[in-house]
Amino acid sequence: xxxxxxxxxxxxxxxxxxxxxxxxxxxxxxxxxxxxxxxxxxxxxxxxxxxxxxxxxxxxxxxxxxxxxxxxxxxxxxxxxxxxxxxxxxxxxxxxxxxxxxxxxxxxxxxxxxxxxxxxxxxxxxxxxxxxxxxxxxxxxxxxxxxxxxxxxxxxxxxxxxxxxxxxxxxxxxxxxxxxxxxxxxxxxxxxxxxxxxxxxxxxxxxxxxxxxxxxxxxxxxxxxxxxxxxxxxxxxxxxxxxxxxxxxxxxxxxxxxxxxxxxxxxxxxxxxxxxxxxxxxxxxxxxxxxxxxx
Numbered sequence: 001x002x003x004x005x006x007x008x009x010x011x012x013x014x015x016x017x018x019x020x021x022x023x024x025x026x027x028x029x030x031x032x033x034x035x036x037x038x039x040x041x042x043x044x045x046x047x048x049x050x051x052x053x054x055x056x057x058x059x060x061x062x063x064x065x066x067x068x069x070x071x072x073x074x075x076x077x078x079x080x081x082x083x084x085x086x087x088x089x090x091x092x093x094x095x096x097x098x099x100x101x102x103x104x105x106x107x108x109x110x111x112x113x114x115x116x117x118x119x120x121x122x123x124x125x126x127x128x129x130x131x132x133x134x135x136x137x138x139x140x141x142x143x144x145x146x147x148x149x150x151x152x153x154x155x156x157x158x159x160x161x162x163x164x165x166x167x168x169x170x171x172x173x174x175x176x177x178x179x180x181x182x183x184x185x186x187x188x189x190x191x192x193x194x195x196x197x198x199x200x201x202x203x204x205x206x207x208x209x210x211x212x213x214x215x216x217x218x219x220x221x222x223x224x225x226x227x228x229x230x231x232x233x234x235x236x237x238x239x240x241x242x243x244x245x246x247x248x249x250x251x252x253x254x255x256x257x258x259x260x261x262x263x264x265x266x267x268x269x270x271x272x273x274x275x276x277x278x279x280x281x282x283x284x285x286x287x288x289x290x291x292x293x294x295x
Contacts, residue, residue: 009084053109066110073103105132130180142243179239
């Protein structure tokens with residue numbers, strides 16, 4: 001299993017992901033040792049899917065790349081992976097994971113409304129992809145026997161053996177889906193402000209501030225940008241329970257980035273999302289992982 005993941009091709013994709021989300025490289029240390037390879041492979045794969053689905057500027061390229069990934073995920077579910085990351089993950093969890101649902105999520109994200117009318121529509125446009133992501137993460141991490149095997153300690157309690165109700169499990173999944181919707185919108189905000197969709201900032205917000213999407217990167221766009229960041233922050237804070245260290249930590253990093261943006265005064269103009277100090281990353285990751293363990 002490990003040999004497959006240590007190929008140069010996997011390392012290149014993992015390195016690309018770490019360069020973009022360096023805090024998650026630190027967070028890996030708070031995942032049980034038996035699951036760290038999965039953590040690394042999943043982060044790199046999710047980064048590639050996210051980019052293909054809605055982070056590229058050319059709509060034709062988005063269609064081609066997202067279709068390729070959707071097909072690759074379906075093929076992986078049939079035991080025919082071609083990409084180094086899907087090959088390595090299939091070695092980890094086999095072909096019976098929720099690959100097809102993830103494929104549908106990628107395809108729906110790529111075809112979703114790029115100019116949402118309001119905050120509700122923006123979140124809804126990400127919901128299918130977010131739901132598929134959360135369910136795949138549960139299959140990859142929370143439902144794994146490795147988490148209760150004594151290898152690195154337990155992250156979460158096993159649902160079956162601890163009698164967690166279906167209603168409770170559904171509530172935890174809903175929180176994770178909400179947080180993942182916000183995560184996807186935060187990522188689009190980071191990468192897409194200069195794109196035609198204006199980082200998917202809702203049209204209602206642009207209208208309220210009497211600007212167009214192109215003006216979001218100008219000084220007059222700062223109030224709208226800050227309001228959207230505040231809205232996303234409030235939506236994220238509504239999510240409190242997580243089954244996996246991966247989602248808990250990623251959500252805390254998203255909240256930190258949004259807090260930073262909402263503290264920027266409007267007269268400074270739109271800010272680039274700043275990187276947190278490495279020691280701050282360690283604190284955030286430790287706190288989020290600890291919260292999952294004690295849930």
